[in-house]
Amino acid sequence: MNSRTRVMLSLVACVLIAALWPDTAAAHGVSARDADFVQTITGMAIGPFLYLGAKHMVTGYDHLLFLVGVIFFLYRLKDVLLYVSLFTLGHSLTLLGGVLGNVPANAHLIDAVIGLSVVYKAFENMGGFERLGIHPDTRAAVMVFGLFHGFGLATKLQELALPQNGLVANIVSFNIGVELGQFLALTAILIALTYWRTRVGFLAHAFATNTALMMGGFILMGYQLTGYMLE
Amino acid sequence: MSEIPASAPLAAGAVPSKATLGKATVAALVVAAIILVTIVLPAEYGIDPIGFGAATGLIGLSQTTPPPIVASESGPVRPQPADYKVDTRRFSLEPFGGYVEYKYELEAGATMLYTWTATGEINFDFHTEPEGLPPSASDSFERGTAREGRGSYTAPYTGIHGWFWENDEEDAVTVTVTTAGFYSVAKEFRDDGTTAEYPVQAVVPPALLSPAP
Numbered sequence: 001m002n003s004r005t006r007v008m009l010s011l012v013a014c015v016l017i018a019a020l021w022p023d024t025a026a027a028h029g030v031s032a033r034d035a036d037f038v039q040t041i042t043g044m045a046i047g048p049f050l051y052l053g054a055k056h057m058v059t060g061y062d063h064l065l066f067l068v069g070v071i072f073f074l075y076r077l078k079d080v081l082l083y084v085s086l087f088t089l090g091h092s093l094t095l096l097g098g099v100l101g102n103v104p105a106n107a108h109l110i111d112a113v114i115g116l117s118v119v120y121k122a123f124e125n126m127g128g129f130e131r132l133g134i135h136p137d138t139r140a141a142v143m144v145f146g147l148f149h150g151f152g153l154a155t156k157l158q159e160l161a162l163p164q165n166g167l168v169a170n171i172v173s174f175n176i177g178v179e180l181g182q183f184l185a186l187t188a189i190l191i192a193l194t195y196w197r198t199r200v201g202f203l204a205h206a207f208a209t210n211t212a213l214m215m216g217g218f219i220l221m222g223y224q225l226t227g228y229m230l231e
Numbered sequence: 232m233s234e235i236p237a238s239a240p241l242a243a244g245a246v247p248s249k250a251t252l253g254k255a256t257v258a259a260l261v262v263a264a265i266i267l268v269t270i271v272l273p274a275e276y277g278i279d280p281i282g283f284g285a286a287t288g289l290i291g292l293s294q295t296t297p298p299p300i301v302a303s304e305s306g307p308v309r310p311q312p313a314d315y316k317v318d319t320r321r322f323s324l325e326p327f328g329g330y331v332e333y334k335y336e337l338e339a340g341a342t343m344l345y346t347w348t349a350t351g352e353i354n355f356d357f358h359t360e361p362e363g364l365p366p367s368a369s370d371s372f373e374r375g376t377a378r379e380g381r382g383s384y385t386a387p388y389t390g391i392h393g394w395f396w397e398n399d400e401e402d403a404v405t406v407t408v409t410t411a412g413f414y415s416v417a418k419e420f421r422d423d424g425t426t427a428e429y430p431v432q433a434v435v436p437p438a439l440l441s442p443a444p
Binding site: 040122123126127128130131132207211212214215216218219222223226227230 | 246247248249251252255256258259260262263264266267271272275276278356374
């Protein structure tokens, strides 16, 4: 396939994804009704926080886009487990540390970095670093961006002004919920990717797909940086 | 199906030229910028530099003005379905979780005025129990932590309507509530499991005051 066809395909994929992407622009926080509910909690509430964590992940397109990028070229289950574990380790550290240590962070800036993580991963999948002759450690990158994803989760929880009573149990529940949600989402993504890989078109469209992924990352960045400037 | 490489980034032959990479990256940036300017920014922040948001109505998503108040058909005057009542009651709440629920039976459209004060900060929740429906049908209209509250309330449907007050602090708190309105019975639910019902008498007009001479 020549380069012009590739670029054309990338553009078509971008426009298609943008058109089909439901609710591209919705802020990805905790819904107002869930937030109201959390305000009424005065102690340990393991079930609700498990659910909120899982829901946050399953409906969190920023985290999902990054995960799609991470496992896009991972064919062996062993590799999927390794990279997902690194991501989990990274985001759990900052989720727990950020909320318990009450670390102040700007949600818009963190979310912009999460957008950047999608751009980065897409560029890597496009063979960008290889072409430029630089070889950043892919495992370290997933781990470091995982730290930012966890910080993003922490800022959402901090906005809720959680009661101190039962805080640790609630955050750990939220964290476990995040992992359950991630497992569900990953299963769905893996099934789709595995099926697609059996098709001849996979490698042919991989470049276009990752260009579209990159565009998604750019949109997230623009959205969050604008939000930051308007603050 | 062709043989698929075991792992890692794109197969060596698939590494694109710098030109392709550059074009794709620029394409992603340009499309992202177009989508941001035409769709995301108008819908999320009301920023609409080229007017696409206004043309498509997307800009409405960023404007959360409350719906205008529509005058009722009968105008500002609202006839009420029950007799006029006045009621005052005082409750003592034990420290660390003592609570009371105090509610009035109101028909749909019936109004009451209220004021309450407490000797310390307490949690409150103004909520309802619609008649003939399970507790899950309850609506909560106002919640928070405060020492006092006052206002008016018009029942959206028939049922019992009122407060849940809870004392989370380490000292006992006394809460005093006074209401005036068009309710019938008042109901009380205590934290020790007891319930009480107070029939509220219609206000008997005081002896007529004759106008000043």
